[in-house]
Amino acid sequence: xxxxxxxxxxxxxxxxxxxxxxxxxxxxxxxxxxxxxxxxxxxxxxxxxxxxxxxxxxxxxxxxxxxxxxxxxxxxxxxxxxxxxxxxxxxxxxxxxxxxxxxxxxxxxxxxxxxxxxxxxxxxxxxxxxxxxxxxxxxxxxxxxxxxxxxxxxxxxxxxxxxxxxxxxxxxxxxxxxxxxxxxxxxxxxxxxxxxxxxxxxxxxxxxxxxxxxxxxxxxxxxxxxxxxxxxxxxxxxxxxxxxxxxxxxxxxxxxxxxxxxxxxxxxxxxxxxxxxxxxxxxxxxxxxxxxxxxxxxxxxxxxxxxxxxxxxxxxxxxxxxxxxxxxxxxxxxxxxxxxxxxxxx
Amino acid sequence: xxxxxxxxxxxxxxxxxxxxxxxxxxxxxxxxxxxxxxxxxxxxxxxxxxxxxxxxxxxxxxxxxxxxxxxxxxxxxxxxxxxxxxxxxxxxxxxxxxxxxxxxxxxxxxxxxxxxxxxxxxxxxxxxxxxxxxxxxxxxxxxxxxxxxxxxxxxxxxxxxxxxxxxxxxxxxxxxxxxxxxxxxxxxxxxxxxxxxxxxxxxxxxxxxxxxxxxxxxxxxxxxxxxxxxxxxxxxxxxxxxxxxxxxxxxxxxxxxxxxxxxxxxxxxxxxxxxxxxxxxxxxxxxxxxxxxxxxxxxxxxxxxxxxxxxxxxxxxxxxxxxxxxxxxxxxxxxxxxxxxxxxxx
Numbered sequence: 036x037x038x039x040x041x042x043x044x045x046x047x048x049x050x051x052x053x054x055x056x057x058x059x060x061x062x063x064x065x066x067x068x069x070x071x072x073x074x075x076x077x078x079x080x081x082x083x084x085x086x087x088x089x090x091x092x093x094x095x096x097x098x099x100x101x102x103x104x105x106x107x108x109x110x111x112x113x114x115x116x117x118x119x120x121x122x123x124x125x126x127x128x129x130x131x132x133x134x135x136x137x138x139x140x141x142x143x144x145x146x147x148x149x150x151x152x153x154x155x156x157x158x159x160x161x162x163x164x165x166x167x168x169x170x171x172x173x174x175x176x177x178x179x180x181x182x183x184x185x186x187x188x189x190x191x192x193x194x195x196x197x198x199x200x201x202x203x204x205x206x207x208x209x210x211x212x213x214x215x216x217x218x219x220x221x222x223x224x225x226x227x228x229x230x231x232x233x234x235x236x237x238x239x240x241x242x243x244x245x246x247x248x249x250x251x252x253x254x255x256x257x258x259x260x261x262x263x264x265x266x267x268x269x270x271x272x273x274x275x276x277x278x279x280x281x282x283x284x285x286x287x288x289x290x291x292x293x294x295x296x297x298x299x300x301x302x303x304x305x306x307x308x309x310x311x312x313x314x315x316x317x318x319x320x321x322x323x324x325x326x327x328x329x330x331x332x333x334x335x336x337x338x339x340x341x342x343x344x345x346x347x348x349x350x351x352x353x354x355x356x357x358x359x360x361x362x363x364x365x366x367x368x369x370x371x372x373x374x375x376x377x378x379x380x381x
Numbered sequence: 382x383x384x385x386x387x388x389x390x391x392x393x394x395x396x397x398x399x400x401x402x403x404x405x406x407x408x409x410x411x412x413x414x415x416x417x418x419x420x421x422x423x424x425x426x427x428x429x430x431x432x433x434x435x436x437x438x439x440x441x442x443x444x445x446x447x448x449x450x451x452x453x454x455x456x457x458x459x460x461x462x463x464x465x466x467x468x469x470x471x472x473x474x475x476x477x478x479x480x481x482x483x484x485x486x487x488x489x490x491x492x493x494x495x496x497x498x499x500x501x502x503x504x505x506x507x508x509x510x511x512x513x514x515x516x517x518x519x520x521x522x523x524x525x526x527x528x529x530x531x532x533x534x535x536x537x538x539x540x541x542x543x544x545x546x547x548x549x550x551x552x553x554x555x556x557x558x559x560x561x562x563x564x565x566x567x568x569x570x571x572x573x574x575x576x577x578x579x580x581x582x583x584x585x586x587x588x589x590x591x592x593x594x595x596x597x598x599x600x601x602x603x604x605x606x607x608x609x610x611x612x613x614x615x616x617x618x619x620x621x622x623x624x625x626x627x628x629x630x631x632x633x634x635x636x637x638x639x640x641x642x643x644x645x646x647x648x649x650x651x652x653x654x655x656x657x658x659x660x661x662x663x664x665x666x667x668x669x670x671x672x673x674x675x676x677x678x679x680x681x682x683x684x685x686x687x688x689x690x691x692x693x694x695x696x697x698x699x700x701x702x703x704x705x706x707x708x709x710x711x712x713x714x715x716x717x718x719x720x721x722x723x724x725x726x727x
Binding site: 203208211356362368371 | 415416547708710711721
């Protein structure tokens with residue numbers, strides 16, 4: 036494995052400066068002293084890249100400098116004073132700042148996996164450890180990327196891609212002696228939030244989507260969430276992590292768009308709720324993300340709002356995990372936990 | 382870190398051959414082919430030690446030999462044919478079989494921590510990685526043992542000490558960027574099983590204990606479980622893992638023995654249940670294992686029988702984990718997951 040630059044110090048570059056990237060910069064700015072004290076390790080951000088430019092500082096941005104970077108408007112980190120460059124050249128960045136870990140936080144693109152896929156490939160080939168919360172490169176090329184990390188003898192961690200803020204994937208990865216047979220959960224926060232609104236306020240899907248957009252939870256195009264693509268990507272990552280290759284295209288899906296107010300009222304009357312339920316059956320080799328009507332006493336029925344939960348059945352017992360699915364600062368903590376795990380070798 | 386004997390092979394010695402030790406031998410015998418295929422790694426048991434003797438084989442017991450060792454009566458592994466020796470000399474064992482990992486599965490003793498404490502100390506000083514499911518050495522000497530492992534540059538893993546079969550402690554250890562503030566859970570399977578029986582069958586504590594003893598869940602002396610010592614030990618391990626030293630003696634405790642049939646009936650009538658609730662408050666620096674009357678809609682009220690669950694509150698979200706607390710084969714899987722994590726460096 037690539038050694039850290041020096042004992043007690045880990046240098047990272049952050050590629051992608053949206054919600055999670057900004058959450059990470061903020062978390063490091065605010066928590067670095069506490070972490071250094073607790074763990075004897077200091078995380079230094081030596082470079083930040085967005086779609087149009089980059090900012091770099093060889094000996095690492097101070098906490099105050101990181102907070103100042105957050106004041107830059109979106110996609111203009113390259114315009115910041117002293118450290119900004121109005122172009123993106125990641126190899127140039129590597130050469131100048133010599134990072135230990137490449138943190139890939141670009142947005143997901145399920146058609147091409149880009150720009151994350153090329154970025155991660157380049158980082159691994161360069162001999163860098165990689166941490167990512169971007170699902171699409173893993174959906175496109177799980178086996179290629181994990182094999183490349185192994186050949187290059189570097190770490191490749193992606194805990195934040197599933198249940199963003201909850202250590203489910205970390206625990207699952209550790210469960211190597213267990214044979215996981217079946218898994219069922221709520222893996223997409225936005226669609227769960229929308230469905231919760233529809234039931235609790237008796238809203239149409241259009242109105243519920245609007246409300247989720249207002250608080251910044253749903254995108255202007257909510258398709259990735261409500262049509263099940265995001266959850267399907269998570270099932271692909273979970274399945275591959277367990278050693279079972281499945282293709283994104285083969286995950287059966289149904290959309291929230293099929294549910295109207297009348298369905299909701301009838302369900303409530305009869306003691307049911309609609310949920311976007313993700314299911315992975317490794318015995319029958321089937322994966323699906325379906326909008327299902329489940330009884331109110333189902334363990335998943337009580338998982339409300341932006342919460343995620345997953346129930347897994349193994350050859351040696353059943354387990355249940357629940358926690359917040361996403362959020363910039365929450366997912367940033369997951370990314371930072373992966374970074375610290377690499378740095379501490381633990 | 383100490384390197385594995387050779388690529389794709391990990392040699393372990395198993396110290397303690399009770400429920401978990403036997404569960405481990407059985408799991409390795411039955412699953413080794415599957416694990417080798419899935420992970421490119423073979424776990425070889427090269428030595429087994431019980432209180433009176435040991436059995437060793439330099440190139441590792443075959444699956445059939447492991448299953449034969451399980452046919453030996455308790456505490457007589459030293460009497461087995463060919464490989465048995467009717468004395469215990471762990472240094473002699475190390476010298477002859479050159480293990481990579483010492484697996485410590487002796488029973489807990491909260492007065493002295495022995496024999497686990499001396500065994501783990503000796504193993505770490507010998508330069509061996511250690512995996513344990515025995516709580517008492519950690520309760521007695523958490524800081525000493527973790528510091529020793531660091532100085533010797535070996536791994537020391539103990540996931541199986543808390544919620545035996547559930548990867549809670551593994552996930553918690555990873556959550557380094559989070560500040561855990563509060564934790565509340567059901568950490569002792571036996572007392573939870575006994576309380577569940579008392580509520581569901583309206584049994585006195587004496588009768589419920591007898592029933593739990595019949596199925597092998599409660600010990601002949603059930604004090605460790607029903608007086609809260611086992612759960613208190615788990616809180617000490619959790620707290621220390623999070624960097625907060627607390628002493629076993631300072632965990633406030635109350636016993637199940639205080640609950641009689643009349644309490645149970647009144648509780649049921651009023652919509653309550655009694656649970657042994659373990660609480661760790663890292664802000665107020667308080668730890669307790671108390672028998673509490675909680676409302677039936679409390680998240681812990683639904684955790685029944687031998688199940689464990691824990692709810693944690695951090696500065697960045699709340700999480701809930703549920704799974705089986707113990708069981709020989711289940712905890713053996715946890716131990717094996719720790720072994721595989723060390724072997725794969727992952």
